[in-house]
Amino acid sequence: MDTPAISDRTILVTGGAGFIGSHLVDALAPHNEVRVIDTFATGDRAHLPDDVTVIEGDIGDPIALQRAARGVDLIFHHAALVSVSQSVDAPRQSNRTNLEASLLVLEQARQEDARVVVASSAAVYGHPEELPVSESASTNPPSPYGIQKLALDQYTRRYEELYGLPTVALRYFNVYGPRQQGPYSGVISTFLEQARAGDPITIEGDGQQSRDFVHVSDVVRANLRAATVDAVGEAYNVGTGERTTVRELAETIRDATGSSSQIVHRDPRAGDIRHSGADTAKATRKLGFEARINLESGIQSLVEADSAASTGKDVGSPPETNSESGTYS
Numbered sequence: 001m002d003t004p005a006i007s008d009r010t011i012l013v014t015g016g017a018g019f020i021g022s023h024l025v026d027a028l029a030p031h032n033e034v035r036v037i038d039t040f041a042t043g044d045r046a047h048l049p050d051d052v053t054v055i056e057g058d059i060g061d062p063i064a065l066q067r068a069a070r071g072v073d074l075i076f077h078h079a080a081l082v083s084v085s086q087s088v089d090a091p092r093q094s095n096r097t098n099l100e101a102s103l104l105v106l107e108q109a110r111q112e113d114a115r116v117v118v119a120s121s122a123a124v125y126g127h128p129e130e131l132p133v134s135e136s137a138s139t140n141p142p143s144p145y146g147i148q149k150l151a152l153d154q155y156t157r158r159y160e161e162l163y164g165l166p167t168v169a170l171r172y173f174n175v176y177g178p179r180q181q182g183p184y185s186g187v188i189s190t191f192l193e194q195a196r197a198g199d200p201i202t203i204e205g206d207g208q209q210s211r212d213f214v215h216v217s218d219v220v221r222a223n224l225r226a227a228t229v230d231a232v233g234e235a236y237n238v239g240t241g242e243r244t245t246v247r248e249l250a251e252t253i254r255d256a257t258g259s260s261s262q263i264v265h266r267d268p269r270a271g272d273i274r275h276s277g278a279d280t281a282k283a284t285r286k287l288g289f290e291a292r293i294n295l296e297s298g299i300q301s302l303v304e305a306d307s308a309a310s311t312g313k314d315v316g317s318p319p320e321t322n323s324e325s326g327t328y329s
Ligand code: UD1
Pocket: 082, 083, 084, 121, 122, 123, 172, 173, 174, 175, 184, 185, 186, 187, 188, 190, 191, 202, 203, 204, 205, 209, 211, 246, 268, 269, 272, 273, 276
């Protein structure tokens, strides 16, 4: 199914300078009036196109938020404290952004009668009882981060029931792609950095744990569909349906970079989830979304972008490995 073009709208992207938010802004900015609210604590101004309105501020600040949201008809809510371990160290701090301030965003949407698409997370499921995990699976998040995302996910859906606001919650699996950086940035960017430097690639535990890695450009497409889908008041998984072990990932990255890094094992991460993988049936059926980029080509394009950056060449998006066929491989 083709992704609908969204044009001539007034749109707010919270966390719009961050990893996922900035890719979404890139897709929206040419055809819409786009505003971004971001604290720039982890977001980067360099990732924003010139023609967006930037409000430097916190979504927890009602004045800043009100200014950013005035007159919008669509809000993509991506501002969050994304580190699971930080949420364990300081649950109230992450709760303030991930839940309390997020409620301000929902309230502001209500005020403006704007559709809201909220970044939820596969973290809501905790340790899945069955794989792949469907949206109706039990939710039992082990971390404050997961608890906060679950509460936000439920509020998002209830705002449709209680107030008739068109809302959608997108439950992201493990998102990767360009601009993912920093200490909490995810295993793919960590392994790529290690491989490029020739440093040991550090697997936590035995490496047999698995994840569903979804490319950020697919995540952008899921957001664009959520902006127009009729089936609102719902949560949708955003993943590929394919699982890859951390060991396979380490080998794929070492091969793709041609690195001579050793692959080493260290202690497993406390509270790590063993396996995670999306059941994509509901998103395919009701959201009209299917991931198109498989892990090999997504990693290949990251490696090429890196070598192009060092030679000054431009590379496009990764090739789509599944356009309409339904076979993802
Ligand atoms: C990720 C998200 C989290 C989201 C969750 C949903 C990131 C950074 N975190 O958590 O926000 O709630 O998915 O499912 O995207 N690993 C190594 N070596 C490393 C780093 C990681 O072996 O150097 C392993 C970890 O132990 C883990 C796996 O790789 O088993 C994935 O880790 P990570 O990328 O941090 O993501 P999640 O913990 O799955």
